[in-house]
Amino acid sequence: MSLKLKALTKSIWVYHLSTGSCNNCDIEILDLLTPRFDVERFGIMLVGSIRHADAILVTGALNLKTIPRVKAVYDQAPKPCVIIAIGACACGQGMFKNGPNTPDPVDSILPVNIYLPGCPPKPEAMIAGIVKLIGKLREKK
Amino acid sequence: MSKKVIPIGPYHPLQEEPEFFTLYVDGETVTDIDIEIGYNHRAIEKIAESKSYDQVTFLVERICGICSTSHPFAYSNAIDNLLEIEVPERALYIRTIIGELERIHSHLLWLGLAGHFLGYNTVWMWAWRYREPILDIFERISGNRNHYAMFKPGGVRRDLDEADFPWIKKTLKGLIPKFDMFKGAVIDDPVIRARTEGIGILTKQDVHDYSVVGPTARASGVAIDIRRDDPYAAYDRVDWKVITAEGGGVFAKAIVRILELYESTNIVLQCLDKIPKGPIETNIKDMPVGEGIGRHEAPRGEVFHYIMSDGGNSPARHKVRAPSYVNIASNKKAVIGETVSDATIILAAVDPCYCCTERMAVVDAKSGTKLMDGQDLIRLSQEKTARMKK
């Protein structure tokens, strides 16, 4: 695998992007930092700027108003950048499918690498998902 | 103290896009504020018109993740009001227990965020750590840490198991010393007091003018609380008091929320003792034509649901009004005239759904140039605290 991708799997810096969600997934993501789960001991860090991110955690059903912002954020992200869709809304819009303000799902404009379903997915599920992703990336040549 | 900023959520310095809160400043003082929403608009009211009455409970839960039970609560109250049916006693107690447990976890969440904005990241970590036992209780009762799907028109979906009660009581009583710790920290720490007292003040007149609700109103001495004013569920069957504070500033808002933690624990413990045996639901056969209004005192204030039925399977109209809708607008009064470094904590003091506070910007009132963004504002707030500590 390329050097860049290999470096990525050592210590993932994640950037959180909400495309119009109820915040539950967002709160559970922040919960990962709290003492019970404490993902910082694995080197996973939440960063404030997209330019430092290795992975984007996307939540939400892709609200029309946020589309320009989502595209801009992705353009600014240094590649390679993995996209993790968290929650039922990001995976396939869930109950907001075909809503007037949420016509298309997240993966219509972002190349999602891994889907973590759940409403919201438990923090343990998120950690398991990220670990699977790292495993998958390491297998790639 | 290290100045490392632990960022929260989707704050990002992207320049060209519309901000949620735009503060106009002249030097250090905020002279005006522009509020723009709509980033979370998922057209839930419209979607509700194509879902069955039962499905709507799941839909409205997802309006907000933090106060996720408040909306099904108010919605169930609205349908019960429309049908004028009697909900079984046991269901009323279960509803109250779920509603109050949610209030505890929501206030602790706010406490953590407020701590972060002020630069007390330890407060953040500890407040969220002590949220976990509440989420464990929810998981034991309903199967999920959030979005518990306990409510339905006419009753509740799942029963509570008496065998769980001793464990629930023990968990809650174990949290009381932690609440004492937070209360002590906020009241006794001179820096926290100095940072929060006397800023972001809303007077009683402001509360009326802006139609403010919830702890934001009660912190100005206005004793409005739907649980007491328009009783529903089991709130008129247990002893509790409405918590108010004087002052109307950020400190008062923090005190109201912390004291409400004790009241909510008290209510849940009483409910666990008094809950009678019996059915948990009333069978609803069909929906007549009519209207219903249901309200609930959510952690942030009054949640209002209005249902219009035309006799069909789906609501003809479902209007939802969340408390943050009116509370956020009151920031126009609370933050103007204050300094930029106090802005984040004032805006956060009404406890808005946090995703809404993601995009903030500060603009020079004279030239219109953008000076800083949300990250900078938080950093300013944390730096001010650090200066005061010296």
Next chain:
Amino acid sequence: MKKLEIIENIKVRSEKELLAFSEKPKRIYFTIEKSALSKIAKYLFREVKARFITASGVDTRSNIEILYHFSVDEAGLVVSLRVILEKDNLEIESLTPIILCTEWIEREIHELLGVNFKGHPNLKHLLLKDDWPEGNYPLRRDQ
């Protein structure tokens, strides 16, 4: 007592402009002409010191109905004022000069149902994006 007083006062103040009235425990609904809205809203907000909750608009297919909901907290009452607007004349006086809290909800009803609020200081989009197609009102049933 308070509830009866309020009902009486509204009936007196609206006189011929009161079209219908119905009540349930703790919920009162008045249907009034749109010309009476401002004075009844003023009465509730300024004299009774009721709290404005929100307004709900609905397309009933034959017309557009707007309900203004007020809460009289001391009595645990919700007083709702219903105004019916004909589809060929979707205009009503804005309540924003009297009640600050109506600013946002009037913008919302404007963009979702197409009602014009005369005298509103800032009738632009609240929730929908700025380039949402003109004339497309999501909550209307006739589009």
